[in-house]
Amino acid sequence: MAGAVAAMDGHRNNSNRGPRPFPPPNRQQHLQQQQSRPGPSNPQRPPLEPVDREKTCPLLLRVFTKTGGHHSGEDFAVRGKEPRDEVQIYTWKDATLRELTDLVKEVAPEARRREAKLSFAFVFPDKYGRFVVSPVGMTHAYGNRGKLDDGNALGELDFQGWISNTRNQRFSTLNVRSSIDSSSRDSVRLGILGASGYTGCELLRLLKNHPQFQVSFLTADRKAGLPVESVFGHLVGQEIIKGLPEHLKIVDLSADFRLRNVNEYEQWYGQPHRAPELQKEAVYGLTEVIRRDIRLARLVANPGCYPTCTQLPLIPLIKAGLIKLINIIIDAKSAVSGAGRGAKEANLYCEVAESIKAYGVTNHRHVPEIEQGLSDASGSKVTISFTPHLISMNRGMQTDIYVEMASGVTVEDLRQQLHVSYEIDNLCKGASGQALQNLNLMMGLPEHMGLLSSPMFP
Ligand SMILES: NC(=O)C1=CN([C@@H]2O[C@H](COP(=O)(O)OP(=O)(O)OC[C@H]3O[C@@H](n4cnc5c(N)ncnc54)[C@H](OP(=O)(O)O)[C@@H]3O)[C@@H](O)[C@H]2O)C=CC1
Numbered sequence: 001m002a003g004a005v006a007a008m009d010g011h012r013n014n015s016n017r018g019p020r021p022f023p024p025p026n027r028q029q030h031l032q033q034q035q036s037r038p039g040p041s042n043p044q045r046p047p048l049e050p051v052d053r054e055k056t057c058p059l060l061l062r063v064f065t066k067t068g069g070h071h072s073g074e075d076f077a078v079r080g081k082e083p084r085d086e087v088q089i090y091t092w093k094d095a096t097l098r099e100l101t102d103l104v105k106e107v108a109p110e111a112r113r114r115e116a117k118l119s120f121a122f123v124f125p126d127k128y129g130r131f132v133v134s135p136v137g138m139t140h141a142y143g144n145r146g147k148l149d150d151g152n153a154l155g156e157l158d159f160q161g162w163i164s165n166t167r168n169q170r171f172s173t174l175n176v177r178s179s180i181d182s183s184s185r186d187s188v189r190l191g192i193l194g195a196s197g198y199t200g201c202e203l204l205r206l207l208k209n210h211p212q213f214q215v216s217f218l219t220a221d222r223k224a225g226l227p228v229e230s231v232f233g234h235l236v237g238q239e240i241i242k243g244l245p246e247h248l249k250i251v252d253l254s255a256d257f258r259l260r261n262v263n264e265y266e267q268w269y270g271q272p273h274r275a276p277e278l279q280k281e282a283v284y285g286l287t288e289v290i291r292r293d294i295r296l297a298r299l300v301a302n303p304g305c306y307p308t309c310t311q312l313p314l315i316p317l318i319k320a321g322l323i324k325l326i327n328i329i330i331d332a333k334s335a336v337s338g339a340g341r342g343a344k345e346a347n348l349y350c351e352v353a354e355s356i357k358a359y360g361v362t363n364h365r366h367v368p369e370i371e372q373g374l375s376d377a378s379g380s381k382v383t384i385s386f387t388p389h390l391i392s393m394n395r396g397m398q399t400d401i402y403v404e405m406a407s408g409v410t411v412e413d414l415r416q417q418l419h420v421s422y423e424i425d426n427l428c429k430g431a432s433g434q435a436l437q438n439l440n441l442m443m444g445l446p447e448h449m450g451l452l453s454s455p456m457f458p
């Protein structure tokens with residue numbers, strides 16, 4: 001968990017949630033600050049390497065403020081029920097307590113009092129999973145009362161160390177693997193979270209030849225090989241996205257923002273939605289169906305692979321009134337890469353080679369997503385029968401859909417309606433290709449820019 005608490009003298013009633021971007025100073029100024037800073041608190045430790053803030057992805061720090069003392073570890077015991085007075089700050093591990101003090105002062109009136117003294121502590125789970133609050137230093141609100149621990153940086157205070165302790169505990173960590181500076185000033189800089197997975201890899205492949213987009217940073221977890229410069233500790237995807245600066249345009253490949261109804265999300269995904277307010281803003285990114293809204297969107301929820309290959313053929317037929325809205329049966333098959341790159345027993349060679357097997361029968365989480373889209377198209381509630389299967393292929397999918405035609409409609413009518421043929425696979429149109437198609441629209445670029453390369457074969 002990338003968290004810290006700041007306790008202040010005096011009273012407070014301020015509540016401030018939501019992310020606060022912490023803009024990088026220019027490099028020269030930053031290096032000067034580094035040089036004039038007092039040495040590390042622990043003389044054994046080598047001095048902290050200055051972070052180039054223009055090229056290094058920041059980490060998200062959650063700061064919980066309290067007047068008159070620190071929170072206790074128990075205040076953090078229940079995920080999602082952390083203390084309310086929170087400010088989220090983008091910063092780097094060379095940020096000093098002085099810098100954090102000035103940021104806390106911006107949001108907490110008590111911290112701006114002349115006499116105020118701030119005490120900082122890190123919050124982290126111990127090896128039994130119990131949260132510990134460990135004081136790390138003090139500052140005066142105004143530096144003229146004598147320096148305390150003002151010059152100590154997060155990285156010098158073992159911030160890095162305890163973050164890695166959170167791995168495999170309650171919170172997962174997200175480590176920035178590398179930082180690649182964009183050389184072209186004109187191009188739009190992109191970051192890919194989860195770049196070492198299958199969809200990330202496919203996005204990188206597509207972006208390599210895109211004339212307008214330049215990849216600026218990549219993140220990974222186990223594959224994070226270079227020094228860890230950024231940690232979005234404790235965060236689930238919705239929180240990562242909630243914490244990103246507001247000027248960023250985001251295409252989220254996960255299912256986090258696809259279902260408009262957050263109760264339905266909780267029911268199908270078995271966990272509370274962590275950013276319901278953002279859900280209202282998200283635009284469902286089925287490009288061919290909702291192009292206009294995608295152009296204006298800041299946050300696009302990229303559809304799942306099965307919902308993409310099911311809705312694209314059905315929606316035009318529904319809108320044209322060519323099929324009945326009952327007894328829609330979807331028999332879908334996906335290649336194994338649809339399950340992602342992580343090792344899972346169900347995806348071992350021996351489990352999938354030379355076989356086909358149904359899974360998620362009657363309860364696959366794409367059902368509500370598909371029903372939402374079909375209901376929108378028809379203007380009334382549509383339900384489906386959906387059975388996905390895993391087949392012994394690397395990439396690709398096939399969906400056989402059985403429908404009842406409306407009275408007087410012929411097969412040729414359906415064929416005509418579908419004269420635009422869709423070529424869909426799980427990774428490209430079903431995920432990364434559609435994400436890029438959406439991003440092109442969001443950036444006002446031609447929809448197919450970077451997507452016109454020959455299809456993959458085999
Ligand atoms: N595969 C597909 O066909 C489709 C996938 N999707 C969706 O796209 C998203 C990505 O899927 P896919 O690429 O297949 O998944 P993969 O399992 O192949 O990759 C997951 C990526 O996320 C990183 N990661 C995993 N856990 C963490 C963590 N706790 N902190 C930081 N990084 C982490 C992994 O890093 P590392 O490699 O270092 O572990 C890896 O880069 C998912 O939401 C999926 O549901 C949507 C449509 C189709």
Ligand SMILES: CC(=O)N[C@@H](CCC(=O)OP(=O)(O)O)C(=O)O
Pocket residue numbers: 253254255303304305306334335336337338339340366388390
């Ligand atoms: C073969 C396989 O396992 N496929 C995945 C679907 C991939 C996808 O679209 O996942 P999201 O909805 O999570 O983005 C599954 O059935 O769960």
